[in-house]
Amino acid sequence: MIDHSADRAVFRQLADLLRNSIASGELGPGEPLPSELRLAQDYGISRTTVRQAIGQLRTEGLVTVDRPRGTFVRVPEAVQTVTLGRGERVGARMPTDAERRKHRLAEGVPVLVVTAADGAETVHPADRVQLARP
């Protein structure tokens, strides 16, 4: 499973394995990942390396951590559709730490930024909002 002589870093290899398990449905939404200690023992690597791999998946928005219960495959949020006004433009970026706390955003979730004609910006959590052209 893990190839220590490979070019790709061990933590990236583990992230790939876990990502594939999620993509294939082997690890479904809401299901827990094995604990960090368990993964470390199973693959014969340190807990530090396991945490790097899980950190990768967190930044990708694939898993959420409920400390100290465990790490779980993210469950998709209900998506609300917002209609775009005339002449509005849409961009996306990562929120800052302060924005994350303010809007209670999960890790790895971008924000949609809607810029009105007058330059006013509105921010929407990208895991709960989709924008539609009428």
Next chain:
Amino acid sequence: MIDHSADRAVFRQLADLLRNSIASGELGPGEPLPSELRLAQDYGISRTTVRQAIGQLRTEGLVTVDRPRGTFVRVPEAVQTVTLGRGERVGARMPTDAERRKHRLAEGVPVLVVTAADGAETVHPADRVQLARP
């Protein structure tokens, strides 16, 4: 500058300091951050903790790393505006590791996902593309 007795983790405090320096323009686009070793010495913390702070800024898309030259404040990309087709919807999410490499996306950059009426999805790098309602 750093309060070890504070509630907020040391690496988050350092991330806040650096983020403020960037927001204020004290550290302008393209300018290098002090080296990890330098930051560790200046603030009397370990390099591990410095790396956590910089990792935070990387996931927020504020800095890019050019190894081993250093870590730099990100320079904004030229934005291309794409017009939305009729009935198309727009979402955003973080790219997977594979998508990042495929589209040569920098860290901390989300993708805009345009879903057509027939369900077909198109992906745009959010640092170079803005969507407009005609």
Next chain:
DNA sequence: GATTATTTGTTCGTATGTATC
């Protein structure tokens, strides 16, 4: 061109804290 110094990347180990079961 070769060597050295610098800087980030990866990985290990250890310890302590905190919240949950």
Next chain:
DNA sequence: AGATACATACGAACAAATAAT
């Protein structure tokens, strides 16, 4: 109370790539 699990922080070592001498 005790075990479990994630968070934070320290230290150390080596690799790899670039820059400087």
